[in-house]
Amino acid sequence: MATPQENLLDWLRDAHAMEQQAESMLKAQSKRLEHYPKLKARIDQHIQETFGQQKLIDECLSRLGGSSSSIKDMTGKLMAFGQAVGGSLMSDEVIKGAMAGYVFENVEIASYTALVAAAKAAGDSETEAACEKILPQEIAMAEWLLEHLPELTEAFLVRSDDPNLEAKK
C-alpha cells in the first residue's frame, strides 16, 4: 500500500536512474559511430536534451525531498539491458544500436506518460509540467530513429556487401 505521492516519488527516482543510463548509452553510441553522420548528429542533439531532462527531474526530486540514490530493481534491469546493448560488438551494431536507442526512447515515453498521470493524481502540478516538457523530446527522438531506420538499414546493407567498406559503426 502506498499513497499517490509515495508512488510518484518512487517513479521519479526511476526516471532519474533512467536519464543517467540514457546519457551513458547515447555517449557510447555517438563515440563509436563513424560512417553514419546524420545519426551521430541526432544522438548528439539528444545528449544535450538529456542534460536538460536530468536537471528537471532532479529539481522535482529535491522539491519533494527525495534522494535519487536508490535505484529500483526494474531500472537496474533496464540499465543492464542498456549496457548490454551499448557495449555489444555485433556485426550489425549500427542497426541494433539504432533499434536499441529507439527502444530506450520508448521506455522513457512510457515512463513520462505514467509520471504525468501520477503527478496529476498526486496533485503535483510542477512535476506534471516538468514531465510534460520532457515527453515531446523523447517522442521526437523516437520518431526520428524509426523514420530513419529504413535508410540506415539500406546504407548498412550496401556497406556490409562491399569488402572494401566497414559497415558496423
Add this chain to the structure above:
Amino acid sequence: MATPQENLLDWLRDAHAMEQQAESMLKAQSKRLEHYPKLKARIDQHIQETFGQQKLIDECLSRLGGSSSSIKDMTGKLMAFGQAVGGSLMSDEVIKGAMAGYVFENVEIASYTALVAAAKAAGDSETEAACEKILPQEIAMAEWLLEHLPELTEAFLVRSDDPNLEAKK
C-alpha cells in the same frame, strides 16, 4: 561482410526468437492480471495475433532454407530482459508490466521496420509482404498500451491507496 540475403536471414531468425519471447511474456502477464480486465482482454487478443505472426515468420524462414534454431546474442539479451520483466513481483507490477509490454512492442516495431527495408534490399517480396502484414498489429498494440497507460496508472494509484484493495495485478 555479408550479402543482403544473409543479413535478412539473420534478422528473420532474431524475429523468430522475438515472437517466441513475445508469446511467453504475454501469456505470463495475462495469467497474473486479475483486476484490470480491459488490459487482460487486449493482451489475450495480441496473443492470438502473435500466433499468426510466428506462422508468417516461420514460413519465410522455411522458404529461405534457414533454421530457426540459432538464437543470436542480442535477442538472447532481449529475452533475458523480457523474462526479468515478466517474472518480476514489484509492488507496481501492473504499471511496469504494461510499460514493459509497450517497450517490447517497440522492439518488434523496430525489428519489422528494419526487416521490411532489408527484404526490399534483398529483393525478397514475400518476406517484405509478411513483415508488412505483421507491423500494423504491433503498432496497434503499442498504441493501445500507451493510450491506456494514464487510466491504468490512475486505477493503480487508487487501488494502491486503499488498504482493502490489491493493486498490483
